Amino acid sequence: MNMTAQARSRIPGAVPETPVSSGKLNVERIRADFPILKLNVAGRPLVYLDNAASSQMPQPVIDRLVRYQTEQHANIHRGVHYLSETATAAYEESRRKIQHFINAREDREVIFTSGTTEAVNLVMHGFGRKFLTAGDEVILTTLEHHSNIVPWQMLRDEKGIKIRVVPINDAGELLIDEYEKLFNERTRFVGVMHVSNALGTVNPVKAMIAYAHARGVPVLVDGAQAAPHLKVDVQDLDCDFYAFSGHKLCGPTGIGILYGKAAQLERMQPFKGGGDMILSVSFEKTVYNAIPYKFEAGTPPIAAAIGLGAAVDYLSALGMDAIATHEHELLEYATAQVSGMPGVRIVGTARHKSAVLSFTIAGVHPHDVGTLLNQDGVAVRTGHHCAQPVMQRFSIPATSRASFAFYNTMGEVDALVAGIRNVQKVFG
Amino acid sequence: MADPKALYQEVILDHNRKPRNFGTLSQASHTAEGHNPLCGDHITLALELRGDAIEGIAFQGESCAICKASASMMTAMVKGKTRQTAETLIKEFRDMATGTLDVGQGDHHLGRLTVFAGVRDLPTRVKCAILPWHTLHAAFNSVSSTSTEAGDDPMHAPIGDA
Numbered sequence: 001m002n003m004t005a006q007a008r009s010r011i012p013g014a015v016p017e018t019p020v021s022s023g024k025l026n027v028e029r030i031r032a033d034f035p036i037l038k039l040n041v042a043g044r045p046l047v048y049l050d051n052a053a054s055s056q057m058p059q060p061v062i063d064r065l066v067r068y069q070t071e072q073h074a075n076i077h078r079g080v081h082y083l084s085e086t087a088t089a090a091y092e093e094s095r096r097k098i099q100h101f102i103n104a105r106e107d108r109e110v111i112f113t114s115g116t117t118e119a120v121n122l123v124m125h126g127f128g129r130k131f132l133t134a135g136d137e138v139i140l141t142t143l144e145h146h147s148n149i150v151p152w153q154m155l156r157d158e159k160g161i162k163i164r165v166v167p168i169n170d171a172g173e174l175l176i177d178e179y180e181k182l183f184n185e186r187t188r189f190v191g192v193m194h195v196s197n198a199l200g201t202v203n204p205v206k207a208m209i210a211y212a213h214a215r216g217v218p219v220l221v222d223g224a225q226a227a228p229h230l231k232v233d234v235q236d237l238d239c240d241f242y243a244f245s246g247h248k249l250c251g252p253t254g255i256g257i258l259y260g261k262a263a264q265l266e267r268m269q270p271f272k273g274g275g276d277m278i279l280s281v282s283f284e285k286t287v288y289n290a291i292p293y294k295f296e297a298g299t300p301p302i303a304a305a306i307g308l309g310a311a312v313d314y315l316s317a318l319g320m321d322a323i324a325t326h327e328h329e330l331l332e333y334a335t336a337q338v339s340g341m342p343g344v345r346i347v348g349t350a351r352h353k354s355a356v357l358s359f360t361i362a363g364v365h366p367h368d369v370g371t372l373l374n375q376d377g378v379a380v381r382t383g384h385h386c387a388q389p390v391m392q393r394f395s396i397p398a399t400s401r402a403s404f405a406f407y408n409t410m411g412e413v414d415a416l417v418a419g420i421r422n423v424q425k426v427f428g
Numbered sequence: 429m430a431d432p433k434a435l436y437q438e439v440i441l442d443h444n445r446k447p448r449n450f451g452t453l454s455q456a457s458h459t460a461e462g463h464n465p466l467c468g469d470h471i472t473l474a475l476e477l478r479g480d481a482i483e484g485i486a487f488q489g490e491s492c493a494i495c496k497a498s499a500s501m502m503t504a505m506v507k508g509k510t511r512q513t514a515e516t517l518i519k520e521f522r523d524m525a526t527g528t529l530d531v532g533q534g535d536h537h538l539g540r541l542t543v544f545a546g547v548r549d550l551p552t553r554v555k556c557a558i559l560p561w562h563t564l565h566a567a568f569n570s571v572s573s574t575s576t577e578a579g580d581d582p583m584h585a586p587i588g589d590a
Contacts (some may be wrong), residue, residue, distance in 0.1 A: 053523055365492035367467050371553060372436065397468035399488055426436050427444075427493070 006025075024158040025318060025326045033058040033314075037407060041339040045376030049413045052197050052225055052356055052403030053381050054247045057311070061250060064310035068303050073399050075299055077276055091302050094309025095292070101312040102242065106261050111265070111292045112305050114173055115256035116224040117147040119243035120191070122295060124151035124266035125222050127241075128189065134160035136188040139212075141166040141174055142393055143196040143203070147385040148222045152191065162186070168393060172199040179208060183215055190219040194226035198387040198401070199348025200356030202226075206237050213238065218264060224248055228405070229327055229354050231320040240264050246304060251311035255304035258295070265291040272297040323406040327355035330404045334413045341417070343424060347399050352397040355404035358385075361420065364427045372426060373400070376419040435494070435546040435553075440500075444493035449503035453486045458570045462480065462489075462563030464555050470494045472564045480511045487563075492556050499560035501541060511568060517541070518561045525554050 010426045023026035030038050036056050039046040048056060068090065082249045092107070113119040128151075132138070138152050142165055152163055164181040164187075174192075180192050195202050209219045219239035226232060227244035241264070246255035260268075270277055270288055274297035279287040289295045299342050315323065334357050338344055343362040361369055370382035381401045384391045391397060402416055435573035456474035463470050470490030475482060485503045487541045489496075502521075508515040523529035531538060547557045 281544065367469075367492040367553070367556065368436070371550060391468075397470075427441065 006053075011420060023319075023322050023325065025322050027326065027407060030058075030318070031409075033060065034276075034407055035059060035062070041377040041379070042375050045162070046098055046410045047376075047378040048382050049402040049404060049408065049412065049416060050379045051228075051405035051408075052248070052385075052401065053323065054253070055228060055250050055405050056407070057250055057307075058314050060314055061252075061310045065186055065252065065303055065307045068306050073303070076302055080118055085197075090306045090309075091300070094306050094312075095311040096395055097312045097331075098257055101232075101316060102227070102257075103235050105235060106262060106289050108210075109259055109262050109265065111258040111260065111295045112300050113243075113256045113258050114254055114301070115245040115247070115294075116243045119256055119258035119387070120148050121151050122223065122271040123241050123243075123260075123268075124155055125271045126295070127218070127264065128152070128155045128161075130267075130269045132159055132161050132188050135162070136184055136190045137162045137164055137184065137186045139164045139166065139179070139217075140191045141179075141203070142168045142192065142389050143172070143174065143199065143201060143387065144193055145197055145222060145224070146193065146388070146390070148220075149337060149389070150190050161188075165190060167289065167397050168390075171350050172196065172201045172390075173350045174201075174203055174208075174209070176204065180211060183212075183217070187212075187215065187217050189307075190217055191222065192219065192310040193222040193224070194232075194296065195223075195229065195354045195356075196387070196390070197225045197356070198385040198390045198399070199350065200225075200299070200403075201348060201350040202230075202352040202354055204241070204352075208359070209237055209239050225354060225407045228315075228323050229236050229320075235257050245309070246308040246311065249308070249311050251308035252304040254301045254349075255308050257308075260291075262291060262309075264293070264413060270297070272296050274298045276300075284351065318406065326406050327404050327408075330408055330410070330413060331355040331357065333410055334402065334404070334416065337413060337417045338341070341420060343426075344420060347394055357404075358399040359402075359420075360396060360399055361423060361427075364423055366400045368402045369420075369423050369428070372423045373419040376410070376415065376422060378416055378419045391399055432466035434546075435550070437543050439540065440493065440497040443590065444469055444497035446483065447487075447496055447500040449486045449507065451486050451488060453484050454483065456486075458567045460563050460567035460570045462559045462566065464495075464559055465554065467492065467552075469556055471495065471499055471560060471563055473499075473560070473567050475564075475567050477568075478512065482506050482509055482511065482514060491559070494544075494553055494556040495559050498544060498557045498564075499544075502560050502564065505539070505541065506564070513537075514564060515568070518565050522558055522563050524548070525557050541573050 001128040034056050070088045074087045076088040079241050095110050096107045099110050121411050164182045167175050193296040194205050205221050212219050220241040221239045223242050228249045244257055247253040275287050277297040279289050345360050347358040366382035383398045453474040453476050455476045457477045458475040461472050469491040473487045475485035484567050485498045485507050520538050522530055525547050531545050532540045544557050547553050
């Protein structure tokens with residue numbers, strides 16, 4: 001706590017400055033860190049419930065980006081001058097912050113990518129194209145985001161591999177018996193999302209990984225919707241790869257992480273060729289750099305990587321357990337409110353869910369829902385959420401999705417519920 | 429900015445609830461499909477052209493209220509008119525929706541279709557309103573099994589991502 005904060009906390013009636021006390025978040029204090037949450041939209045206070053698409057950035061992360069850009073910017077891993085050394089140190093420090101955030105064994109197991117999508121594509125190119133051949137099988141799930149489907153279809157078209165898909169039940173939960181039945185002697189890889197972006201289902205990835213490993217099959221976990229909301233421990237999960245995005249984690253866009261076990265990363269082929277990923281180059285022979293640099297060709301988004309380190313610091317200070325607890329309360333409250341509304345159907349009712357509430361309103365297309373909610377200042381996502389197989393499973397073209405973050409309040413849930421009532425009134 | 433709530437006026441809600449010319453044509457000479465992969469709007473349009481006259485028109489599909497009402501009002505507007513009149517409306521509607529035609533100022537033939545003027549302030553919804561009109565344009569240029577009309581013109585191919 002700095003002096004200004006101490007001074008303010010002595011003013012009677014002032015908001016207490018401690019963001020966390022006895023495991024509970026002080027949400028009003030936290031909201032003060034997010035300048036964008038003070039916006040008005042359509043004359044109403046912004047109610048931002050599109051966090052699964054992208055979360056907002058707190059002032060300390062914005063400040064870190066500004067400090068880097070104003071005092072520390074140069075290209076990294078190249079110059080011997082002061083700024084290059086400063087930037088390189090900050091970039092590598094950020095890598096270590098992320099290593100600790102996900103409890104990776106070593107910092108070289110943390111690769112900066114442009115986001116989850118690039119991380120999955122890196123694994124497809126680096127692992128899939130090198131080790132998979134015609135007839136080999138990859139297991140994916142119905143819940144996957146398009147970014148963990150399409151790269152494997154590209155590999156299927158190139159190599160003649162087969163894609164097997166784990167089905168889900170009506171609640172949006174993976175059928176684990178069916179998952180286990182999909183394994184055979186040709187199974188070479190599993191890709192599974194940790195938390196469903198469309199439905200919020202938290203998948204039992206640890207058990208799924210153990211089952212795959214018992215058959216010698218490596219597993220990639222798409223953690224884009226998990227890393228911002230629950231404590232991720234890649235050693236405890238024992239996953240071979242774990243991918244997530246910075247901008248869903250209160251960090252900048254254009255940055256993401258691929259965690260990979262060192263042994264896997266070392267035997268993979270590079271994804272992109274260029275500067276920084278080599279030890280030596282001649283026209284006869286190029287020697288690739290060691291991990292993680294082998295996978296970081298060209299000048300990376302240095303500012304974004306450093307910003308992500310600051311975002312991880314911010315979340316860690318709040319505590320992922322406290323974040324998960326508050327978001328669970330929001331989800332419980334929202335579920336109770338919305339499930340009681342006639343004509344509203346919640347899509348995705350898994351027993352173990354993250355703070356995502358997908359719903360449909362009878363007789364109203366989700367895009368009309370989204371436009372009308374926006375008139376009340378409420379931002380939700382409407383559409384197929386880049387998960388068309390999930391929509392097909394429920395025989396719906398789209399849903400409206402409210403997705404919560406730790407800075408959302410019960411009052412904002414009430415605004416969503418009032419907005420839904422208004423939609424029903426307009427279409428009445 | 430116009431009050432976007434005004435977009436969901438009674439006339440639009442009414443056409444959404446009770447779409448006109450909703451169904452298929454037994455005598456279709458031209459058909460086209462319109463699809464907006466971004467939001468999942470999907471309509472099929474059937475035309476019965478005699479010479480240049482639009483004798484019959486019908487649409488079907490799954491879409492949001494803006495798209496469905498636009499399709500419904502479009503079919504009601506062009507039925508019995510000539511292809512040339514419809515093409516003029518297609519252009520004027522598109523100009524209105526994208527904001528290049530101010531319906532309060534310019535010379536136009538849009539009539540009650542001006543209820544859609546508000547979409548120009550909602551960029552993500554412009555395509556919903558325009559989709560039926562793009563599909564009509566594509567249908568005019570379509571090849572039908574029962575038609576000897578001109579073949580597919582690549583300049584006017586069905587607008588898949590309209």
